[in-house]
Amino acid sequence: MSAATFVLTINLFIAAIFAVSFGVVAAYQKTSDAARWQSAAYGLGVFNVVLEFILPFQEDPRLVGIAIFLDFLLATLLIVVGLARHYRQPVPWRVLGGILAVSTVTILVIIDWPRGSFARMVLYQAPYAAVMTVGAWVILRHKAKRALDLILGGLFILSALQFLAKPLLAAAIGSGASPQDYINSTYAAISQTAGAFLLIANGLLILLILVRNLMEEMTARSETDKLSGLFNRRGFDDRVGPGIATLRRTGMPGTMIIADLDNFKAINDTHGHECGDAVIVAFARLLKESAGEHFIVGRLGGEEFGVFMPGVEASGARLLAENVRTRFAALVFPFSASLRTTVSMGVSQIEPGDSHSDALRRADGALYQAKREGRNRVQVASYSDDVMPEHPMERLASR
Template sequence: MSGANFILLINLSVAGLLAASFMAVAFHDVGRAPARWFASGYVLGMVYSAIEFSIPAFSDALLPVVTAFAVFLGATIAFNVGLARKYGVAPPWSSMLLFLVAATIVVYFVQDLPRQSLARMMAYQLPYAVMQLVGLAIVWSSRQRRGRLDRILMAVLAASAVQFASKPFIAHALGGWGANPQAYLQSSYALVSQSLGTVFALAMALLTLAILVRDVLAEVTSRSETDTLSRLLNRGAFTRQAEQAVLGAMRQGVPVALVIADLDHFKSINDNFGHASGDRVIETFAGFLREAAAGHHVAGRIGGEEFAIILPGTNLAAARLFAEGTRSAFSALPIGGLPADNRCTASFGVAELHTGETIADLMRRADEALYLAKNAGRDCVRVSAGPGGEWSSSAIVINSRSG
């Protein structure tokens, strides 16, 4: 058995293991459409390896050669569809399928060219390079935030495209790819080509598996840190992320403020209209916070009807305006399940971090401001002016109550 035959058998086994790995991910979570497409790509890779291995048994290898080409190109297309599903990009179905048909037709007709001609070799290898570049373009065009693994995957896709485009020249340098298709596996080029294929197939598979596992773990973490009803951070997650946001603001030398809000008369809403109505009030208010918050803000539900949001880069005056805008908009909104003339309100406490304070100090002062807002009749905003407990006169002019 030649070295190329041995590598081809390894490729067959590797493709099977990788297909099984992606199917395991898909079965673990039936919503993992990318994993199913990746698995399909490596199943097609197995079929390709099996066809290549069987070619020496054919007296006329035209059909298996063209079929092997189409199957492997189909494998790259399936991989690209998996990438598109993973990165939220619409798969370029029509373009890829038309390219598959056109490239297969070209490969069929170039079989009449001299076997060692550069045009024939390039007709066989360049379509693979194009599909790798399509995969690169899919990842690049994604609006999702790309991390280190995603950037490495793009680099590997680019390198894979280069190795496919360079294979005709490698074949020429090594004396060709066999006198006929049946002799391909005995050539030095076959050993190099199959070895390169193994390296890149493993690299892309391991990277995509790592990316899928990373996203699964991130989703599990998000679920454990997210309050189910409000879809905001729960108290523990809010505290951790708020501490990080405060430290980041301190390093950058920018102000950071905290707004704490508490729904007014929430117990009476549950008592008079039922817990389903109370849940809708919480969902509605949380929606206001999500819409109002910027990407660098940290919002959470820290109690039954109590919410908090950290505002890095925001001073006390701007945080007060944020709180007042949220208060005003929420108090004017009708909520399903409640009488048309009933309006829900919330009270707000606002504080800005001062030098030498901790996140605990900041939350304590915002809580004290919220307590003053409740005592002032609710549906209003109160501001902590400083760590000494002083309260500015401007803080108590914001007092618009609905009763």
């Protein structure tokens, strides 16, 4: 067995493993078809290796040679399509289609050219380099690039350079007098080894990136309230705890707001739970819009919401809370023009040494003071307040 044959055998198993791996990811990541494109690409890679094994046994190698060229080119095109899908960018169909069309005509023209022709070798490898360059462009133009994305972009550039270097290598050491001799040549061993390295590196990185995003998507779903789209209690707490620790370390101010919709049970009883859900969604949208991207907003349960505002004094938090309270009281709901609902809010500045539970308790105490004083109010806790919430049954009665 020649060195190239050995490497081709390894490539066959690698391509099969990646095809299956991407297929498994696609089965779990149903919201994105990026993994399906990658699985199809590596599936074509398996077929490509099979064709490479068949080539030495052909009396007329032209048909299989053309199939090898087009199969591998199509596989690289599918990888780029999958990357564009993953990075949520428009697929460059015209560019990729143009490369495929020009390359198909080119291979039909050059297939009978002498194998030692440098022009033939350049024209043969250029389409692969072009596709890899398009792939690097798709990756690197993505705005939210992270370390793995940058490395993958670099590997695609390296792959493009590798294809451009192949004609130089073939001219230097020869690639076999005929297609049948190719498999036993030193050029084939070097070419296939370099291809195997890049096949593994690119496949692993793409797989890692897809799995990374799948895990992040699953985490986001577990930390997001489905109805409101805000963080649920778990997601809120997981972010507020470290945020308060940062405030203690840096000495920056911070504020906690707890909001509770007034008389929400009556809304459900009078208008139905579907309308109650619509009220929750409307308030969540208003609260998120008012808080912006810099603050942590969550639905803590039922009709209760929380806002953590690092770097903001209580006076600033009160202005935001009053704005939300006023706008919410003025909302008109399409399912009932007569429905008017309000919200009570408790605001507490986070004191030095406060824990997560301290901040919530003080804001919660201010909220229930607002409830007792007539609802539709914003109450700011003073520094001396350390009000424990009422018994759960008393809470229910006061709402």
